[in-house]
Amino acid sequence: MVYINVAVCLSVLLLVIGLSVGLSVNTFRGRDALDSAPLIDGHNDLPYNLYGKLNNHLSDFNFESDLSNDSVWGKKACDSCFTDLPRLLKGKVGGQFWVAYVSCSSQYKDSLQLTMRQIDVIRRFIQKYPNNLQLVTEAGDIETTWRSGKIASMIGVEGGHSLDSSLAVLRLYYDLGVRYVTLTHTCNTPWADASTVDDGYVYNLTEFGQAMVYEMNRIGMLVDLSHVSHNVMREVLAITKAPVIFSHSSAFSVCNHYRNVPDDVLHLVKKNNGVVMVNFYSEFVNCNASRNATMEDVIKHINHIRRLIGPDHIGIGGDYDGVSSMPVGLEDVSKYPDLFDRLYESREGEPRWTKEDLEKLAGRNLIRVFQATEAVGTKL
Ligand SMILES: *[C@@H]1O[C@H](CO)[C@@H](O)[C@H](O)[C@H]1NC(C)=O
Ligand SMILES: *[C@@H]1O[C@H](CO)[C@@H](O)[C@H](O)[C@H]1NC(C)=O
Ligand SMILES: *[C@@H]1O[C@H](CO)[C@@H](O)[C@H](O)[C@H]1NC(C)=O
Ligand SMILES: *[C@@H]1O[C@H](CO)[C@@H](O)[C@H](O)[C@H]1NC(C)=O
Ligand SMILES: [Zn+2]
Numbered sequence: 001m002v003y004i005n006v007a008v009c010l011s012v013l014l015l016v017i018g019l020s021v022g023l024s025v026n027t028f029r030g031r032d033a034l035d036s037a038p039l040i041d042g043h044n045d046l047p048y049n050l051y052g053k054l055n056n057h058l059s060d061f062n063f064e065s066d067l068s069n070d071s072v073w074g075k076k077a078c079d080s081c082f083t084d085l086p087r088l089l090k091g092k093v094g095g096q097f098w099v100a101y102v103s104c105s106s107q108y109k110d111s112l113q114l115t116m117r118q119i120d121v122i123r124r125f126i127q128k129y130p131n132n133l134q135l136v137t138e139a140g141d142i143e144t145t146w147r148s149g150k151i152a153s154m155i156g157v158e159g160g161h162s163l164d165s166s167l168a169v170l171r172l173y174y175d176l177g178v179r180y181v182t183l184t185h186t187c188n189t190p191w192a193d194a195s196t197v198d199d200g201y202v203y204n205l206t207e208f209g210q211a212m213v214y215e216m217n218r219i220g221m222l223v224d225l226s227h228v229s230h231n232v233m234r235e236v237l238a239i240t241k242a243p244v245i246f247s248h249s250s251a252f253s254v255c256n257h258y259r260n261v262p263d264d265v266l267h268l269v270k271k272n273n274g275v276v277m278v279n280f281y282s283e284f285v286n287c288n289a290s291r292n293a294t295m296e297d298v299i300k301h302i303n304h305i306r307r308l309i310g311p312d313h314i315g316i317g318g319d320y321d322g323v324s325s326m327p328v329g330l331e332d333v334s335k336y337p338d339l340f341d342r343l344y345e346s347r348e349g350e351p352r353w354t355k356e357d358l359e360k361l362a363g364r365n366l367i368r369v370f371q372a373t374e375a376v377g378t379k380l
Contacts, residue, residue, distance in 0.1 A: 037360075043248035082332040100156065111159075165189065295339060311360050
């Protein structure tokens with residue numbers, strides 16, 4: 001009798017285990033990858049909206065409320081406002097580079113002071129919400145921060161004009177917690193061309209530009225090649241000692257906008273072991289003026305990059321709050337999980353996305369590049 005009971009118990013147990021394994025396989029959705037790896041977005045310009053709308057008075061910003069219909073921050077009132085805490089949580093965002101950006105019109109004037117203000121507002125913003133945000137300055141802390149239920153919050157400076165051609169400023173930004181610098185925004189600096197020069201050149205990357213890249217390598221600062229000219233992408237990739245990132249750029253051969261990355265550079269990124277974090281901005285993902293951009297366009301960019309250079313060099317850099325038009329289906333920061341669900345479908349003719357691939361896309365590729373950059377810094 002005892003044996004029979006044990007046998008019955010065992011078979012019931014096996015059945016339950018079998019069922020739950022079966023169920024978990026059957027019910028896996030792409031978004032579930034965002035529970036096993038942090039989703040790290042490379043570029044969010046909320047800090048620039050805090051500057052533009054509130055002159056950085058954080059007390060007037062209701063980050064903890066869903067602001068979709070807010071009279072200042074809602075979609076009717078603001079065409080570049082897509083971010084608040086409830087929607088970040090719904091979007092399963094685990095890590096975010098908050099961007100210290102100041103306009104190119106400040107170059108050679110007060111770009112440095114304005115950038116300091118933006119770094120300051122990001123740091124105060126992170127400190128204000130200690131239950132939900134935490135400043136992260138080391139790759140190894142991203143995952144532990146995310147596992148503790150907080151958004152790993154990192155700082156990027158967008159545009160070499162913020163450096164005022166000074167290696168000292170670069171080093172001090174690092175000390176303030178900045179972990180990437182985008183070499184240009186839409187203006188050429190005296191040492192690097194922006195994408196706005198298209199495929200011609202003014203300076204390319206000058207000798208001083210090379211010194212800037214070398215100093216970034218030496219201190220462990222991520223080199224961000226979004227916004228630079230295609231030639232500067234090539235020139236940096238030829239000399240950098242660390243893998244690079246594109247914090248918010250898509251694929252040029254899918255949509256011929258000079259902000260996007262051409263195929264030959266994608267091959268160089270693979271060789272460099274870097275990562276291209278795909279931008280969602282409607283104008284960059286869809287070049288067909290007679291229709292609106294949709295999530296399907298973003299899927300095309302991601303799959304193009306994956307087909308060309310594999311799943312180890314793609315990430316996500318939505319560009320929320322930095323642009324005025326987002327694709328249908330990716331309207332705000334709550335929508336990332338839908339993108340991962342859709343990728344996992346791996347439709348006819350598309351690459352097949354496994355859970356591991358989706359985890360790499362979500363954040364593991366960026367963490368790898370960040371760690372490699374730290375290692376290069378240590379070595380140099
Ligand atoms: C915003 O307004 C839309 C349309 O009226 C509504 O469906 C939605 O629930 C509102 N969202 C919030 C957070 O109030
Ligand atoms: C600019 O960079 C491109 C790509 O590396 C190169 O072909 C070109 O010769 C460079 N021009 C100058 C003036 O250095
Ligand atoms: C652009 O979009 C329109 C409307 O959807 C479509 O009819 C046309 O074929 C598209 N053009 C290209 C080049 O894809
Ligand atoms: C694109 O979307 C906008 C806003 O939703 C709409 O007004 C416009 O008609 C759409 N354009 C096309 C070509 O579908
Ligand atoms: Zn940008």
